[in-house]
Amino acid sequence: MTTADxxxxxxxxxxxxxxxxxxxxxxxxxxxxxxxxxxxxHINRALPDLILLDxxxxxxxxxxIARKLxxxxxxxxxxxxxxxxxxxxxxxxxGLESGADDYITxxxxxxxLMARIRAVLRRRAPQMSDETVRVEGIELSPTTHRVSANGxxxxxxxxxxxLLHFFMTHIERVYSxxxxxDQVWGDHVFVEERTVDVHIRRLRQALExxxxxxxxxxxxxxxxxxxxx
Ligand code: CA
Numbered sequence: 303m304t305t306a307d308x309x310x311x312x313x314x315x316x317x318x319x320x321x322x323x324x325x326x327x328x329x330x331x332x333x334x335x336x337x338x339x340x341x342x343x344h345i346n347r348a349l350p351d352l353i354l355l356d357x358x359x360x361x362x363x364x365x366x367i368a369r370k371l372x373x374x375x376x377x378x379x380x381x382x383x384x385x386x387x388x389x390x391x392x393x394x395x396x397g398l399e400s401g402a403d404d405y406i407t408x409x410x411x412x413x414x415l416m417a418r419i420r421a422v423l424r425r426r427a428p429q430m431s432d433e434t435v436r437v438e439g440i441e442l443s444p445t446t447h448r449v450s451a452n453g454x455x456x457x458x459x460x461x462x463x464x465l466l467h468f469f470m471t472h473i474e475r476v477y478s479x480x481x482x483x484d485q486v487w488g489d490h491v492f493v494e495e496r497t498v499d500v501h502i503r504r505l506r507q508a509l510e511x512x513x514x515x516x517x518x519x520x521x522x523x524x525x526x527x528x529x530x531x
Contacts, residue, residue, distance in 0.1 A: 305329065305330060305331050306330045306331070306351040306352060306423055306427070306430045307330070307331045307333055307348070307350045307351050307352075307488065308325050308330050308331065308332055308333065308350060308351065308352050308353070308354060308419065309333045309335060309341060309344055309345070309350035309352070309353045309354070310322060310325065310332050310333065310334050310335065310354050311335045311336070311337070311338075311341045311353065311354065311355045311356055311359065311364070311367065312334075312335075312336065312354070312356040312359075312385065313336045313337060313356065313358075313359050313360055314356075317356075317408070318334055318336070320412065321354060321412075321415075322334060324412040324415070324416060325416075325419075328416050328419070328420075330419070333350060336359075336360075337359050337360050337361050337362070338359065338361050338362035338366070338367050339361070341353075341355075341367060345371075345377060345380075348484075348488045349376070349377065349380060349484045349485065349488065350380060351380075351381070351423065351427050351430055352380065352381045352382070352383065352419060352422060352423055352426075352427065353371070353380055353381070353382045353383070354383050354385060354415075354419075355367060355368060355382055355383070355384050355385065355402070356384075356385045356386070357384055357385065357386035357387075357393075357397065358386070358387065364384055364385075364386070364397075364400075365384075365396060365397060365400040366400075368382050368384065368397075368400040368401045368402055369400050369401060371401065372400070372401035376481075376484065379426070381403045381422045381423065381425075381426035381427060382401060382402045382403055383402065383403060383404045383405070383406060383415075383418060383419065383422060384397040384398075384400075384402040384404070384405045384406070385406055385408060385410075386405070386406075386407060386408065387407070387408045403422050403425075403426060404418050404421075404422055406418060428471035428472075429464075429467050429468045429471045429472070429485075431444070431471075432444050432445050435467065435470045435471060437470045437473060437517070437528075437530065438514065438517065438530055438531075439451055439452040439453075439512065439514055440452075440456075440466075440470065440509075440512075440514055440517070442463075442466060442467055442470055444467060447463065449463070449466065451509055451512035451514040452512040452513065452514060453512075454511060454512045456508050456509065456512065457508060458505070458508050459501075459504065461486070461487075461501050462501055462504050462505045462508060464486050465482070465486050465501055465502070465505055466505060468482075468485055468486050469517075469518065469526075469528030470528065472528070473528050473529065473530065474527065474528070474529055474530070475527060476521045476524050476525055476526070476527045477525050477526055477527070478524060478525040479495040479496075479498040479499070479525055479526075480495065481525065482498050482525065482526065483495065483497070483498060498526075502518060502520075502526060505518060506518050516531050517529055517530065517531055519531075
């Protein structure tokens with residue numbers, strides 16, 4: 303199963319510890335940052351699957367960070383949950399307008415926050431969900447790690463499995479090699495782009511006997527797309 307990386311941007315050590323503990327309890331991985339600079343240092347290395355973003359931070363505020371993330375095509379789609387002590391309705395609207403997916407007011411119950419994290423991930427990052435996915439004749443189960451295509455069992459390596467899961471939850475969209483490295487490998491810096499081609503080839507070979515390999519399409523000059531043909 304894929305573990306979601308949750309970037310925790312919070313300057314108060316006690317709250318950060320509490321959040322990191324609860325995130326780990328839920329089976330997610332917590333990555334800690336205490337301000338905009340350290341948050342962007344993490345993001346530049348690898349895209350997190352979700353960001354918990356405190357509103358009041360030293361230097362750039364959470365709202366400014368959210369706007370910056372939404373303005374960049376690489377980080378535009380990362381789900382964001384804003385944390386704040388503010389309860390003013392106007393502030394809430396400002397938080398959501400800056401691009402946050404959800405909003406939670408301190409003090410919050412860790413259980414409620416985790417439920418919100420799960421809901422946002424289900425909605426915004428379906429490849430992080432445990433639900434079985436079906437597209438045309440292909441069925442993929444993240445819990446049992448099994449794939450079948452047109453009634454045949456498909457044996458996949460871990461990378462091909464993650465790649466297919468990502469494709470099946472993001473169909474009909476073109477992804478560049480760099481985007482796939484970011485989304486599937488979580489590393490667009492140290493992994494070479496041709497690595498993507500190697501795993502695409504293995505995925506197609508695995509799907510070939512079931513004649514579903516044609517769904518993995520090369521888009522010349524752009525990258526790859528998973529399509530219902
Ligand atoms: Ca704070």
